[in-house]
Amino acid sequence: MASSSDLGIPSNLELAYQECIQLARSHYENFTVAARFLSQGVLPHLSAVYAYCRGVDDLGDEVEGDRLGLLEAWAADFELCYSGTPEMHHLKALQHTIHAYNIPPEPFRKLTEANRMDQRTQRYETFEELLNYCNHSANPVGHLYLYVLGYRDEERHHLSDFTCTGLQLANFWQDIYRDFAMGRIYLPKEDMARFGYTEEELNSGVCNAAFHELMAFQVERTRQYFERGFPLVGMVAGEARLHIKLFSLGGLRVLDAIRGQGYDVLSKRPIVSRWRKAWLLFKTYIGMKLTHQI
Secondary structure, X not given: OOOOOOOOOOHHHHXXXXXXXXXXXXHOOOHHHHHOOOOOOOHHHHHHHHHHHHHHHHHHHOOOOOHHHHHHHHHHHHHHHHHOOOOOHHHHHHHHHHHHHOOOOHHHHHHHHHHHHHHHOOOOOOHHHHHHHHHHHOHHHHHHHHHHOOOOOHHXXXXXXXXXXXXXXXXXXXXXXXXXXXXXXXXXXXXXXXXXXXXXXHHOOOOOHHHHHHXXXXXXXXXXXXXXXXXXXXXXXXXXHHHHHHHHHHHHHHXXXXXXXXXXXXXXXXXXXXXXXXXXXXXXXXXXXXXXXO
């Protein structure tokens, strides 16, 4: 990594940014590879954004005790990024990133609200309710990424929403049984009723014809979100093209893995192996290089 002064980072924030980068490296398995395709000027700022996303998710999913209370304390410290000086070290780095790229507070606030929703809501009646959750839990991440890369227009952010919602939905279908063990069911009640699959059957791990049809429906619907977001690849430049294409293709590979095991996500969690991820990265990078897309 270049020196903090070369990157426009104040020397007193260098340690805070390094902590954000280390957090990303230790929690995001693809970070080291992805970092090779990030400019040195962008890397610390995206790491600060990642540290925020990871921190608020951990409060909502991992910590014991009063999660809502901890989220409120987190939110209060975050607001000082705009009106004072935050206490938490990585939020000091984030404050600098926010001012460097003129990032509005709303995406961050939505991410915190998504984790509040996780404490209050374990079931979703309709798909529209689930989409509202995605609008808080996933779509803001895409907006933050685009802000750091210099894209602020509504059209690109709207296309990003399709991709991020697709990624969130793919993750839901991949982790149905794991989430159920945590007391959360992201399959909308209306969809379960439509295909005649019950919560009692889910509790028992029943993978019958009704469940197969339900999951095939969800996978195909999610695939359409990726397809609707794909034009964004051609509307960004350089490294962003590779990243966004890989986000989409990675999500589609998860859907392929679900379909590949007959939509049975209850007895085995579908995964995309590291070898397949590496091959996807190599193939996509070479293909885009040869066609002068990057």
